Amino acid sequence: DTGVSQDPRHKITKRGQNVTFRCDPISEHNRLYWYRQTLGQGPEFLTYFQNEAQLEKSRLLSDRFSAERPKGSFSTLEIQRTEQGDSAMYLCASSQTGGPEKLFFGSGTQLSVL
Amino acid sequence: AQKITQTQPGMFVQEKEAVTLDCTYDTSDPSYGLFWYKQPSSGEMIFLIYQGSYDQQNATEGRYSLNFQKARKSANLVISASQLGDSAMYFCAMREGISGTASKLTFGTGTRLQVTL
Numbered sequence A: 001d002t003g004v005s006q007d008p009r010h011k012i013t014k015r016g017q018n019v020t021f022r023c024d025p026i027s028e029h030n031r032l033y034w035y036r037q038t039l040g041q042g043p044e045f046l047t048y049f050q051n052e053a054q055l056e057k058s059r060l061l062s063d064r065f066s067a068e069r070p071k072g073s074f075s076t077l078e079i080q081r082t083e084q085g086d087s088a089m090y091l092c093a094s095s096q097t098g099g100p101e102k103l104f105f106g107s108g109t110q111l112s113v114l
Numbered sequence B: 001a002q003k004i005t006q007t008q009p010g011m012f013v014q015e016k017e018a019v020t021l022d023c024t025y026d027t028s029d030p031s032y033g034l035f036w037y038k039q040p041s042s043g044e045m046i047f048l049i050y051q052g053s054y055d056q057q058n059a060t061e062g063r064y065s066l067n068f069q070k071a072r073k074s075a076n077l078v079i080s081a082s083q084l085g086d087s088a089m090y091f092c093a094m095r096e097g098i099s100g101t102a103s104k105l106t107f108g109t110g111t112r113l114q115v116t117l
Helices: none
Strands: A005-007 A008-013 A019-024 A030-039 A042-049 A053-057 A066-068 A075-079 A088-095 A107-112 B010-014 B019-021 B032-039 B045-051 B064-069 B074-080 B088-096 B113-115
Touching: A005 A008, A005 A088, A019 B074, A030 B088, A042 A066, A053 A075, A075 A088, B010 B064, B019 B113, B032 B064, B032 B074, B045 B064, B045 B074, B074 B088
Parallel strands: A008 A107, B010 B113
Antiparallel strands: A005 A019, A019 A075, A030 A042, A030 A088, A042 A053, A066 A075, A088 A107, B019 B074, B032 B045, B032 B088, B064 B074, B088 B113
């Protein structure tokens, strides 16, 4: 049973560049979440999918951010025209609906915008 | 208003001793769930324990137990028989709403636990 995997683990980019992250959830999980974690803080919810449908987006997710989950499997998170304030750890999590719905997190992608 | 408060930025505990990590929460929703996650230096958030607002008994998972005091809105994590591998950041989190709603968790700022010999 493989867990949630994220790629890349680290990304360094220059301000103004576009970046894309990938998340592969646990295969039988129908929900997928993106969270962002800045230094010294807990993770903050960004968006989530149920199967391929993006059902909610946080107001933290500006127009420069877009997420997709084609075919309800893996997901990508793209940030366009990156800014230094985008530097953070981007965490992906997946879950199966029902019960207390525990989230299983990946190891995250650490983004540094120079 | 902050929904999850963890007042201990850092804690030390000796190996084999028990330690309590504090968490208070604020919600007007009668249905909610409380979670504790561990984040080692590798970055992955590891689920530890869950308590539902309607659960009658305090949750336990191995060496972890949750001291749930609903009237005081507190959900403290107790780790018994601490091990060196328990050194990590610990986050308390809350989901408002009934089971089946999305797990949009609100996290606290975390407590860094250091286990010493």
